[in-house]
Amino acid sequence: MRSLLQTLTLSSVYKRLAGIFRQYLTDEAALRVLDLGCGKRGNFAGFSGYIGLDRLRYPPKTEGKFISADVCDIPCPDQSFDAIVSTSLFHHLDLEQADQVVREMSRVLKSDGRIIIADGVFPESGLNVFGHLLRHLDRGRYVRGREDFRRLFRQWFQLETDIFFTQGIYAYSVLVMGKLRDNESI
Numbered sequence: 453m454r455s456l457l458q459t460l461t462l463s464s465v466y467k468r469l470a471g472i473f474r475q476y477l478t479d480e481a482a483l484r485v486l487d488l489g490c491g492k493r494g495n496f497a498g499f500s501g502y503i504g505l506d507r508l509r510y511p512p513k514t515e516g517k518f519i520s521a522d523v524c525d526i527p528c529p530d531q532s533f534d535a536i537v538s539t540s541l542f543h544h545l546d547l548e549q550a551d552q553v554v555r556e557m558s559r560v561l562k563s564d565g566r567i568i569i570a571d572g573v574f575p576e577s578g579l580n581v582f583g584h585l586l587r588h589l590d591r592g593r594y595v596r597g598r599e600d601f602r603r604l605f606r607q608w609f610q611l612e613t614d615i616f617f618t619q620g621i622y623a624y625s626v627l628v629m630g631k632l633r634d635n636e637s638i
């Protein structure tokens with residue numbers, strides 16, 4: 453019963469995330485989109501230029517290309533994507549890994565590109581006891597608060613929109629960001 457409820461809540465979280473992603477990736481038919489830590493579900497494979505990347509050896513059972521690699525070392529040329537998306541990846545990365553991934557994201561994103569990064573964070577309200585507990589029990593060992601999550605990106609990306617929502621007991625942060633500068637300019 454509990455896992456059925458979790459599945460239902462998570463599927464509504466992902467429906468909501470997909471809506472937000474579509475809202476900010478307006479020209480979706482023309483976009484080359486990289487999904488970091490895409491997992492098995494292939495959540496955003498609907499985009500025509502979609503490429504999923506994950507350390508999994510096998511691709512999700514969805515359309516779209518797949519690269520099996522570590523997100524800290526993206527095997528793609530500089531400035532090769534219009535957009536980079538990611539859901540529920542960063543709470544699996546320690547600070548050093550997260551810094552490396554963010555630098556890689558900046559390298560492979562076009563100058564006028566956009567990133568949309570979503571992750572589960574600790575709830576803002578202390579009253580959401582189960583939401584806090586859930587995050588403490590997560591398999592990802594690096595769940596962050598909303599501020600710490602946002603701070604991961606600020607050296608390389610400029611925040612355009614900061615969305616926070618709680619669905620059931622799950623708290624999510626979604627950050628829409630543009631590139632601050634090209635890597636060779638520092």
Ligand SMILES: C[S@@+](CC[C@H](N)C(=O)[O-])C[C@H]1O[C@@H](n2cnc3c(N)ncnc32)[C@H](O)[C@@H]1O
Nearest residue numbers: 489490491493506507521522523539540541544
């Ligand atoms: C919680 S799952 C999220 C999957 C998918 N994005 C989703 O939201 O359903 C985290 C994913 O990140 C991937 N991952 C974690 N660390 C990684 C790394 N260093 N390199 C590549 N993939 C990684 C895992 O293999 C896993 O598929």
